[in-house]
Amino acid sequence: MLFSKQTLKLGVVMIALTLILAACGGNQSNNGGSGAGSANGNGDNKPKQEAGSNQTEAPKTKIYKAENGDIEVPVNPERIVAITFLGDLLALGVTPVGAGSIALDNSVLLKEELSGVTSVGDVSVEAVMDLEPDLIIVPSYLPGETVEQLVKIAPTVAIPWFGFTGTDPLDQVKTIGGLIGKEAEAEAFIARYKEKAAEAKARIAGAIGPDETVGSYSIWAKSFWVLPKGRDAGYNLLEMFGLTPQAKVNEEVIATGEGKDISLEVVPEYAADHMFVTVYEPDGGSERAKEIMEGSLWNNLDAVKNNHVYMLDMTEFWMNDGLNLEKQLDILVDIILAQNK
Template sequence: MRDLYQMKDIERLSAGNEGYRRWIDAYTFIVAEEGKGELRIDGLRMLVDSGTVLFCNPGRMIEYCAAPGSGLLLDLITFRIFTSTGQEERPEGQAAYGKKQSPWLPDGKLYPESSYRIGMLVKELRALRSQEAGDDPFRQEMLLYELLHLLAPGRHADSETDIQPSRKGIELAIDYMHKHYREEISRDMLAHMTGFHPRFFSMLFKRETGHSFSDYLARIRIDRAKEQLLLTGGSLNDIARNVGYADGFYLSRKFKQVVGVSPTGYVREPKKIVVYDLVGHLLALGIKPLGASYNQGLRSLALLREELAGTPDVGYTSVEPMLELEPELIIATDWLDRGMIEQLHKIAPTLVFRSGNPFERFKSLADILNRRREAEAFIARYEEKGKRARAELSGLVGPNETAAVYEIWADCLWVMCESYGRGVYNLYKALGFTPPPKVKRDVLDVGQPKKITLEELPDYAADHMFISVYPANDGAERARKVMESDIWKQLSAVRRNRVYSIELDVIHSVDVLSLEKQLDIQTQLLKSALR
C-alpha cells in the first residue's frame, strides 16, 4: 500500500442566504445533507443540493450560501494522507511515510454510484465523533476507507454526461455571467447557448439558484462595481461601462436597488478594514482596523501598541484568521506573498500598495477612504513637528552635514533606504540632512537597501550614523565585532560621537504615524549627543 489515510474530523456547517467563508487545511469531502445553494472552491462555482458530494484539497477557501428561501446543511469530512517515500534500511523493512500536501483529486463535484451508502457512512462517522457514542478509532478508520473506496479516483465522473443536463446548463450560464459581466448579456442569449427555450431557462434558473436571471446578473455587476468604487476612484460613468451598464445614472439606480444606498453613500459609509503593514496609515486617518498584521508581527509595532490595543493580529501567512472578521476592504503591500494576495482578493476588495514614498501612499489611501481632510491635518502636524525639530537642532547640526541609517546583520551590513523604514524618511525630509554621495547614488536613487561589507563601510559613512542591529543569527555578536574593528574606530562619526543606536522594534515601521513618533526619538537622540 503506497498511501495511508487518517481521519481528522467531521463537522457540520449550516448556511442561510448570506455568504459564508471557510479555510480548508486538510483533504476534505463536502456532502450536502439538505437544502440547496451555491458553493465555491477558490472561485470555482457549483450549484449544490441534497446529496451533492464535492472534494476539496488543502489550502483552499470555500464560500457557500443557501438559495433564497432555503437553508443549506453541509458535512465536512477531513482526513490526512501519508505517502510512501520509499524503503529505508530498517530491520523491519518498513516503508517511510510522509504527509502529503499536493492535490489528490481535482477540486469540485464527485459523482458516486451509491449516494445512499455515502449518506449512511457520513451519518455513522458523525455519530462516532459525538460524545454520546464515544470514540472508536478503528471503526472510524474503517468507515473512512469505505468512503474513500466509493469516492476514489475513477469513481468520479470522467465526462459531463453523468451530470443532469438542466443543472449543467445553469452552471454553464452562471460561469459565463461571471466571466462576461462587462458585456451585453440577455436571457435569450444564455438560453440559446445552453439549449433551452427562454421561458424554460428562466424557470430552471430560478429553481436551481433561487434568483431570477436578471437579479443574479445585477448582483454580479454590483459586486464588481463595489470593488471599483473602493479601489479605482473612477467616475460612475466609467465604472458603469466597466461592469456592463450603459451609464452612471442606470448604475446608480440598480446599485440602490441591490445595496440599499447610492454608490456615493456606499463609499462614504465606514468600512470594516483589515490592514497588512500600513497599520499606522489607517490610525493616522482616525480609523481603527478590524484586524491587522505586520511582517515582523503586530507586537513589534512598539510605538503603536496603545492605539492597537484589542486589535487582533491576523498573521502574515494565511487568510484563515481573518475569515470570521468578514472585512469589507483589505489593505496590503506587495511585501506579502503573491499567493497570499491572490487569496485576499477572493475575500474582499483588496488594495495593494507598492514600496515608495510613505506620504504619497498615505494620501492615496486617504483619497480612497474619503479622509482627505484628516490626511491634510496629519501632514500639517508632521511638517510642523519637523520644522520645530530643525529649529532645535539648528545650532547643533551644520547645514551640509550628512546622515544615513545602517543595519548590522550576522553576515553583512545594510545601508537602508526610505521605503524600508528605520526612520530614513525623517532624516532627509523632516530633519533636512543630506545623504552621503554614494548613499544617494547606490541606495536612495535606486530605492533599495544596499548590502555592503565592513571594508566598504567607510565609502558609505555619514557625519551622523544611525545604527540598528538585526538580532537573528547572532547579529548582536556581529555588531560587537564590527564596533571593535579598526575600520569602525577610524570612522569620523565614531571619533566625534555621532553614532546613534536605534531599537529595531521602535524604528522599523514606515507608516506615517510611526514616522511622526520616530521623529521625536531621532530628535532627542541628536540633541542628547550634540549638546
C-alpha cells in the same frame, strides 16, 4: 351540487373585485384635484417617494483602481483588516480590526493605539475570515495566491508599500485616505506632521552642521546595509530635516531608492559624519554588531570618534508609515541632542 360550488366561487370573485374597485375609487377621490396626500398629485405616492429616496441616497460602494485591478469597495468601511499600513490608518483616526503580525510586532511606538487589534499572522486566511472584514488592505508584494484567497472573503485592495517602492510615505497616507474616504483627515495629518518636523528641525540645527553629512545603516548577521531614504530614520533625516546625505550613499543608494549590502572593509567609504544605526538582532545579528563595534575599523570612523553614531531601536524604526513617522521625530530629536550637548 356542482352548480352550487361554481356559483359560490363566482360570488367570491365578484366580492373581491368589488372591494378592489371601491378601494381604487377611494384613492382617486382622496388624491384628486389638489393632489392632497401625494407628492405629485397623481396618486402614485409610495413608489415616487422610494424613487426620490434612491436618487438622493449616497452610494455605498465605489470602484477603486488598485494594483490588483479595479475593485468595488465600501465607501465607508467599518471593519478593515490591514496587513500593513497601520500607521497610515491611525493617522487618519481609523483603527483596523485586524493586522499582519509583522506590522503589529514592529509598530511598538503604536502599541497603545493598536492594543485591541487582532493579529492575522503572516498571513492566515482563516484568521482574516474570522474577523468578517468589509475591506482588506494588503501591500502589493503579497503573493498573488494569497490575495486570490482574500478576495473571496471581502474586497481586497493591493497598494504599493513605499518601503519597497521608494515612493513618498506621505503620498501613501493620501492613498489610504482616498481609499477609505478620509481625504480631509489625510491632509490634516500631513499638515500637523510637517509642522512638528519643522519644529524638530529647528531644535537640532546646532547639533548637525550644514556641511556635515548623515546616513542610515543596519547591521544584520550576514549583512551591513546602507539604507535608502525610505527606510529607518532616512525620511525624517533627509526629507523633513533637509540634512545632507553622504556623497557615495547619495549616488549609489539614495538616487536608486534601493538599499546596498556592503562588506565591512568598505564601510569607511560610505560612512557619514553622523551615522544612524539599527541592529537586526535575530540569527546572530546582535553578536555580529558587537564584533563590528569592538573592531579597529569601526572605531577609527570619524563618526565613532566624535560620538556621532546614534543607535536606534529597529522595532521603533522598522515601520515608517503615518503615525510612526510622526512619533519617530521625537526619538530622533532626543538622541541627537543628548549626544551633542
